[in-house]
Amino acid sequence: MRKMPTGSGYPAWPLSRALRQRSLAASLVVSIVFPTLPGTAPLAADDPGDTDIDPTVVSYRVDDPLIRINRAVFRFNDFTYRYALIPVSNAYHTVVPEPVDRSLGNAFYNVKMPIYAVNNLLQGKPRDSGTNALRFLINFTIGIGGFFDPAAAWFELERKSSGFDESLESFGVGNGVFIVLPLLGPTDTRGAAGTFGDYLLNPLAQLIDNPESILIRSLDYLQGYSNTAAQYEVLREQSVDPYLFFRDLYLQGQQRDAEFP
Helix, strand or coil, X not given: CCCCCCCCCCCCCCCCHHHHCCCXXXXXXXXXCCCCCCCCEECCCCCCCCCCCCCCCCCEECCCCCHHHHHHHHHHHHHHHHHHHHHHHHHHHHHCCHHHHHHHHHHHHHHCHHHHHHHHHHCCCHHHHHHXXXXXXXXXXXXXXXXXXXXXXCCCXXXXXXXXXXXXXXXXXXXXXXXXXXXXXXXXXXXXXXXXXXXHCCHHHHCCCCCHHHHHHHHHHHHHHHCCHXXXXXXXXXXXXXXXXXXXXXXXXHHHHHHCC
């Protein structure tokens, strides 16, 4: 089994902040474009709608005024993950060797350089922006279109991932309320705005016409999702209430990112 990245919130369980910055990315077969929080306190016993918390997860009182809508979206996501995306992801890994999968991930990361470079500048990090631009040039040429990463392997130019969510955070924009997006999963109003901002900077969305754009972005989403899909059912089986379980995992990831950026 391939190793699950650590961190928070993509698409429905905690992953790294870098993965959380993936753009609206792919639409799944249809043309839906698909891949932090307010202050928290210990959950009170009389917190409405938040009973039967799984004891393996630290619970929070959160600003979740959209809980009914969030639960409905979560149910849609859960059904889609279990009966569509996870089977497709399993088939993908059966057909695609790991070196090819890794090369696809490199290529998709490389082509989305404008997302990272622009947001580096917005956050006052010109050195990181330059590193991303230089990485793109090296990997696009020596790395054969970005399928390989000689920028890191030969020149020690590591990825400087960033997204519009982090830019908004650097401007002092608050998190807003907790929401669950179709297919993308847990986020908040700032995170949703950041996802849309990254989509506008994504060359895969802006420079390629449909239906090719939809197909390529769908493959991008599948490639990123497939490396963690197997973990979803494992985590789901550990929960009494899957919605609260994944929400609290996401919140813990967000709290960790805030404490250890």
